[in-house]
Amino acid sequence: MVQLQDSHCDLLITGAGPAGLMAALWAARCGIHARIVDKRGTKIFNGQADGLQCRTLEIFDSFGFADRVWKESNHMLEICLWNPDETGRIRRTDRIPDTIPGISRFQQVVLHQGRIERFFLDSLKEYSHIKIERGVLPEQLEIDHSKAEDHHAYPIKAKIRHLDDDEATQAQNGTNVPDGLFRSSLAKDDTDDLIRKSRGKEGTTEVIHAKYMIGCDGAHSWTRRQLGFQMQGEQTDFIWGVLDxxxxxxxxxxxxxxxxxxxxxGSIMIIPRENKLVRLYIQLTEVNSAGQQVDRSKITPEIILKAAQKIMSPYELAYDYCDWWTAYQIGQRVGNLFSCDDRVFLAGDAVHTHSPKAGQGMNVSMHDTYNLGWKIGLVVKGLAKRSILRTYQSERRRIAQDLIAFDHRFSRLFSGRPARDAADEAGISMAEFKDAFEKGNMFASGLAVDYGASILVAKPGDSGDQGDGTHVGSKANGTGAFVGKQELASNIKLGMRFPxxxxxxxxxxxxxxxxxxLKSDGRFRIIVFAGNLQDEKQWKRLQGFGGSLAKPDSVIRRFTPTAKPIDSVIEILVIxxxxxxxxxxLDLHEIxxxxxxxxxWDYExxxxxxxxxxxxxxEAYKNYGVDKESGCVAIARPDQHVGWIGELEDVKDIDRYFSEVLIAQV
Amino acid sequence: MVQLQDSHCDLLITGAGPAGLMAALWAARCGIHARIVDKRGTKIFNGQADGLQCRTLEIFDSFGFADRVWKESNHMLEICLWNPDETGRIRRTDRIPDTIPGISRFQQVVLHQGRIERFFLDSLKEYSHIKIERGVLPEQLEIDHSKAEDHHAYPIKAKIRHLDDDEATQAQNGTNVPDGLFRSSLAKDDTDDLIRKSRGKEGTTEVIHAKYMIGCDGAHSWTRRQLGFQMQGEQTDFIWGVLDxxxxxxxxxxxxxxxxxxxxxGSIMIIPRENKLVRLYIQLTEVNSAGQQVDRSKITPEIILKAAQKIMSPYELAYDYCDWWTAYQIGQRVGNLFSCDDRVFLAGDAVHTHSPKAGQGMNVSMHDTYNLGWKIGLVVKGLAKRSILRTYQSERRRIAQDLIAFDHRFSRLFSGRPARDAADEAGISMAEFKDAFEKGNMFASGLAVDYGASILVAKPGDSGDQGDGTHVGSKANGTGAFVGKQELASNIKLGMRFPxxxxxxxxxxxxxxxxxxLKSDGRFRIIVFAGNLQDEKQWKRLQGFGGSLAKPDSVIRRFTPTAKPIDSVIEILVIxxxxxxxxxxLDLHEIxxxxxxxxxWDYExxxxxxxxxxxxxxEAYKNYGVDKESGCVAIARPDQHVGWIGELEDVKDIDRYFSEVLIAQV
Structure with a gap:
């Protein structure tokens, strides 16, 4: 085994699934030196999670590729609920919109994960030299805890091994899920990635010294095991089959x-997909005719199809082409810790697993690293304080807990037998199911996420209560302290994403x-609702505000490196x-x-x-809930979550917000 | 000089500008064997025409790439008219919408020609093996007129020469227009095309035997010269400078x-472009201070900028980056013939030249071959009769004539000096200019195109009068003969594009x-407005219509090759x-x-x-002007122009329409 020289990087990412790719994309956009390794020898081509929430599409749009997803994906508009009538025959009982109208400019769509990964790869290529290093196995991890708070240190030492062909291929097939070849959507631009390994390094080992690391290495996370962190929760008894x-x-x-x-x-969930495909989630009985627990490894597509035919009877169901299939049991678990020393982080399936039917898994995983990536980027660049990293666990572990609670409730209602009548207490009330479905829609959109009080979110309340218990508040937070003025913008919610x-x-x-x-380029934004500029007083307020921001000691000047454009750390947008x-x-203040x-001049x-x-x-003012005459000012974090709201005179509060988060530059 | 073997193809296209690429794209989508050659060694990277009409975007959408243009282009929303006030100072006098609201789902945009050609190349690659053969010079053209009407013959013999490196480079620079290097939009996917010649064939000649040929080889068309056809019209005295x-x-x-x-x-036209660029069309005085005619070759960017600064005074204008510049005189000419034997055709600048300021040139050129490509495709495949080819000259030469008339009027108004007052008859009335601008907008959108009566358009009137004089009518056309029922769909105009x-x-x-x-895939479409299917009588009408179309001797069966899917020649769509x-x-008739x-089942x-x-x-029924109860039926040509309208009982008229155009299959 040849040992390569030691190497250094700002960020090491293990796992090139959606969570890992999202982390890499932030690194690319922030301009830090990142490496991303994956033990698999190829990218995936079929199956796996593929529902995309509204919020995920908004995030993709902030990186510039939502349009590609929007074009190729199947759009889901309506959910039809089918339930047994008094004779036991299934009937369509309800139609509800799949995405609640008005909550986002995007609606929930479906596209298989391989294409989504392709868009990430293309975006990485456009903005950086970061390439996925495939066929790379991490072997050893050491963290020098004593150096965790040293900005210039590389406290992480990871030994990795570049697999040779046979090993990489084995790793790829080391799953118990058989699958078909995904011809239909093996798009032309994927062929180069069929096999792309870290060429020329096969069979060597390498020691990487990293400032930060993110383990995005899945439910069986190697990184998590090295850290000794635990998954907490339970395995359910429900067995489900999936047919594409x-x-x-x-x-x-x-x-x-x-x-x-x-x-x-039993029950079926139908998810229509692109290219005439349909995904069916089919409930399989847990016991066979002899009353014995079913052995999951004995399940075949034929068994799943037969179960589906029985549920959908009297309608007929058959297929000539099966793209992929699997069977699974639902595990509902959350990691006990998401970070070690705020140097090594875990994200995605490595810290939460749950049922796939609500289309949450891939989304929440990407949102984890979407929350984390810019924080690491700004800290590595010396623009932001290390203390912001602590908000990752606080914000995202709380979301994972909420998700498991949602999934628990939803799975029970979906897996249960329908009640025959009101007296049938062991059965599931279909009215309750519909109600849960409708309420779950807001949660499932990804838009209900509301980060708690912290140095990044100036809102009232206790940061521990509002998060996962981690303390992420500041002197400025807490009772009677520095909070944004929510009443100035009733539909721009502190802690939630900017609509x-x-x-x-x-x-x-x-x-x-x-x-x-609100592009994902690592910048904070001050969004100025300038109000009615026909009013002389308001005009003066705006120009005065501009004057304050243009001063030599303003937040804009203080936190922006002198050699950089004035809008490179904090961008000001006016409506x-x-x-x-x-x-x-051109009459407006030059700033x-x-x-x-x-x-x-800048016209954008x-x-x-x-x-x-x-x-x-x-009708933006009306929809944002902002007064058309007097306006207001809001701060959006680099991930579009609202950090603060105030008036055009509240320049000092803006200063307090950024002073807590950013580092003065020279 | 090495002589390669003779080769055969269905269609030879000379010139790989927008007109040639559009022709190639039709060949790709129809699945015929085409070759496209260009004497230039590279694709273009800057300057040149770049305004895209609504109609052009609709056409791009029918090929699947309008979204790429929509995303990258600059959208033009408003036209501001600036005129001198009583003191001679320029003032903004009017704002008018650039695209008339409601006429299309797209609005006029601007994107430089190199990107548009890129989208064509990508689409060609997706649907065919057609590649642009660059550095290829046509040398000799022979047409065997005796074989013009023989479906199986290759009456065209073209000798071409594959240039070596030096020759191809020379050809590229053989223009008197100096230009800068277009860095900003030299997108990453263009680099392969910087130089792509017909590799391995350099310095050889080849004889191509073709069934059909289209000369898209520009204002100095070699093909036109071989045919001995003439350009008719005049050169104006106005000299214009262009700065990007x-x-x-x-x-x-x-x-x-x-x-x-x-x-x-003088006057300026400002066209804001992508990437912060702005194009200025600047009127230059025809004579110098000594009263002598200006030598166009002596014009420099500095001269043009100075003229612009004078016109825009008191506003300041300067630049650090000039992307491209040129100077031109307006020539307004139309070719006397567009086709020889309906075997060799001319398109684009080869048959019409005019002022670039109205953003028409590239669009009308692409529309020429958009009109022609499917006709050749269907004839070559033996699906359609050769007689449809005659409609090309009738339809497109008329458009070219209309365009020159429009351009003549518009150029005069734009180049003229503003009238000082109502008594100043030598000056141009600014009210008249505004009026012309607003009226011109409909023409300039490309949506006013209304093809005359012919075998492809069942409408009343004389085909000669409605076209360029060419006779393209049929027994079925003309007074009292077979015409569509326009009154059934007041906003689906016979001869115009289906909205x-x-x-x-x-x-x-x-x-x-x-x-x-209404995709550009070579299919005709029967569009069934099924009306109110809650009404039992209407339901029966629809099912009866379906039954007629499903009969063994229906147009659908008769004109579709037995081995092909039932929707491969004529597709039926229902609203x-x-x-x-x-x-x-699934209750609707299976057809x-x-x-x-x-x-x-087909769900689309x-x-x-x-x-x-x-x-x-x-509100489609309302907008199409179709009765919500009783509906109607329309035929759309493969280029979306409306061929016929009738009732659900008019199956015989549908038969008459297609019998005139298509060839019965076995």
Whole structure:
């Protein structure tokens, strides 16, 4: 075994699934030196999680590739509930919207994970030299705890082994899930990735010294085992089969998302997919006819299909093409710790596992590292304080706990037998199921996430109670302390993601969803609702605010390295309440449209809430719940969560917020 | 000089600009064997035409890549007119929408030609093996007129020469327009095309025997010269300069499309572009201070900038980065013939040249071959009669004539000096200019195109009068003969493109613009407005219509090769008037949702005019002008132009239409 030289990097990511790729993408966008390794020799081509929440699409949009998902994916619009009638025959009893209307500019869609990984890879290539190193096995992990707080140290020492061909192939097939070849969506741009290993290094070992590390290495996380962290929770008895097929059926709602409860044969969830595929989640009875526990490894596609046919009877179901299939038992577990020394972190399946049917797994996993990546990026670059890293566990472990609670309730209702009548207490009430489904929709959209009080979220309450118990507050938080003025923007919730409504660019009248400008590039944003600029007093307030931000000791100047553009750490965006034609961009204070010697004025920072020529009126002020006359100011974190809200005079509070989070530059 | 073997192809295209690429794309989508050659050694990277009409985006969408243009392009929303006030100072006098609201689902955008060519190349690659053969010079053309009407013959013999490196490079620079290197938008996926020649063949000649040929080889068309065809029209005296710059200016509307008339210094057209670029069309005085005619070759960017600064005064204009520049005189000419024997055709600049400022050139050129490509494709495949080829000249030469008339009027108004007052008859009335601009918008959208009566358009009137004089009518056309019933669908105009409004897919409730389904794949479409299916009589009408189309001797069966899917020559699409939830797809006649043994029922052919969960109500019946109760039937050509309209009982007329156009198959 050849030993390569030691190497150094800012961030080491183990596991190149969605969570790992999201972490890598942040590293790319923040411009830090990251490596991402995966023991598998190839990227995946079929099966696996594929439902995408509204929030996930918003995040993809902030990285610039939501449109590719939107185009290729199947859009799910309606959920049909099918339940047994008094004769036991299944009937469509309800239709409900799959995504609650109005909560996001995107709706829930389905696209297989391989394509999503492709979009990550393309984006990584566009913004960095980061490449997935496949066929790489981590072997040993050491952490020098004494150096955890030393900004310049590399406290993590990871020994990795570059597998040779045979080993990498073995690792890839080392699963007990057989699968078919995914021809239909093996798109042309995937072929290069069929096998891409860390070429030239096969059969060698390497010691990587890293400042930070994220274990995104799945339910059996090697990283978690090295840290000695535990998964807490339980395994359920329910066994489910999954079929990805092109169905031949006379069931009328096969292209809708359906939840079918049969009278006695169990339940099915139908998830229509791209390329005429349909995914079926099929409940299998836990015991065979002899009353013995079913051996999961004995399950075949034929067994699953037969169970499906029974549930869907009298409708017929068959297929000629099966793309993939599997069977699983639901485990509902959360990790006890998400971080060691705020140097090594765990994310995704490594710290939470649950049922796949609600389409949460891949989403929540990506959101974990979406929460973490920019924090590491800013800390490594010396722009932000290390203390922000502590909010990762506080914010994300709480979400994982909420998710398990949701999944527990939802699985019970879905797996249970329908009640025959009101007196049938052992059965599940279909009314309760529908109610849970509708309420669950908000949770399942990913938009209900509400991070607790912390140095990053200036809101009232106890940071421990609002998170997972970790203390992440500051002097400024807590009772009677520094909090944002929620009442100024009733629909921009402190702790939640900044919502998006249509506005127009002041300089060219083009309509945009404002969310489009909250890009994931590592910048904080001060969003100025400038109000009614026709009013002389308001005009002066805005210009005064601009003047404060332009001062030599303002947050903008203090926390931005002198050599960098003035908008590179904190970007200021303005939305005034119109009318567009009464305002001239260049009349606004220069800080709102900075000048560049080579490129002239900046035309992409000032917007207006006005009617568009072709796409109606966004009614942004109304939808944001902001006063059209007096406006307000909000701070959005790099992940679009709202950190603070105040008035145009609250410059000192803005200063307090950033002073707690950022590091003064020279 | 080595002589390669003779080769054969269905279609030879000379010139790989937008017109040639559009022709190649049709060949790819129809599945015929085409070759496309270009004398230039590289694709272009900057400058040149770049305005894209609504109609062009609709066409791109029918090929599947409008979204890429929509994402990368600059969208133009508003036109600002600037005119001198009584003191001679320029003032903003009007704002008008750049695209008339409601006429299309797309608006006019700007993106440089190199990117557009990239999207064509990607689409070609996706659907065919057609590659651009660069560095190829045509040398000799012979046409065997005696074989023009022989379906199996290759009457065209073209000798071409594969240039060696030096020659190809020379050809590329053989223009008198100097240009800068286009760094900013030299996107990563372009690098392979910097130089791509017909490798391995350098320095050889080849004789290509072709069934059909299209000369898309520009204003100095070699093909046109071989045919001996003439350009008719005139050269104007106006000289214009063009600058593509990142402007540094305090002019407030620099990100709007602007038409500026100065009092005495001439006019400017401002076209804001992608990547902070702005294109300026600047009028240069025809004579120098000594009264001598300006030598166009002596013009420099500095001269053009100075002229611009004078026109835009008192606003300042400067730049650090100039991307490209040129100067031109306007020539307004149309070719006398567009086709020889309906075997060799001319398209694009080879048959029409005009001013670039109205953003028409590239669009009209692409529309030429968009009109022609499917006709050649269907004829080569033996699906359609050769007589349809005659409609190319009739339809497109008329458009070219209309374009020159439009351009003549527009150029005069734009180049002229503003009238000082109503008595100043030598000056141009700014009110007249605004009026022309607004009226011109419809023409400039590309949506006003209305093809005359012919075997492809069953409408009243004389085919010669409605076209360019070429006779393209049939026994069925003309007074009292077979015409469509325009009154059944007041906003689906016979001869014009089928408009698009939002409908929902019956099977999954997803909202789509109906235009999305009128794909450019060479198929005719029968679009059935099924009306109110709750009404028993109407239900029977629809099922009866389905039964007629399913008969063994129906147009669907007769004109589709037996071995091919039933929807491969003529596709049937249905839109009923709702409500969605009252109709079950599988209850409709099978011909409306054909069954496939491997893929089950077809879920992508039946739509409903109903409200969506997230995107409102398309009001398609209302917008199409079709009765919600009784509906109607329309035929759309493969290029989406409306060929016929009738009632659900008019099966015989449908038969007459297709019998005139298509060839019965076995």
């Amino acid at each position: 097929i092109v169905p031949i059926t006379n069931f009328p709602d096969i292209r809708m998302r359906c939840a079918i409860h049969s009278a006695k044969s 998006s409504f249509q506005v127009l660019n002041q300089s060219d009248a083009r309509p945009w969803h404002f969310g489009h400008f 005034h309440s119109g009318p567009r034609q009464k305002v001239e961009l 709102f449209h900075p000048f560049d010697e080579k490129r002239g 920072k000032v917007f207006v809430d006005d009617v568009s020529y072709h796409e109606g009126h966004g | 710059i990142v402007p540094i200016t305090n002019f407030p509307d620099i990100r709007m499309r602007c038409a500026i008339h100065s009092a005495k210094s 698009s409004f939002q409908v929902l897919n019956q099977s999954d409730a997803r909202p789509w613009h109906f235009g999305h389904f 009923h008037s709702g409500p969605r939830q009252k109709v079950e797809l 409306f949702h054909p069954f496939d043994e491997k893929r089950g 052919k039946v739509f409903v005019d109903d409200v969506s969960y997230h995107e409102g109500h398309g």
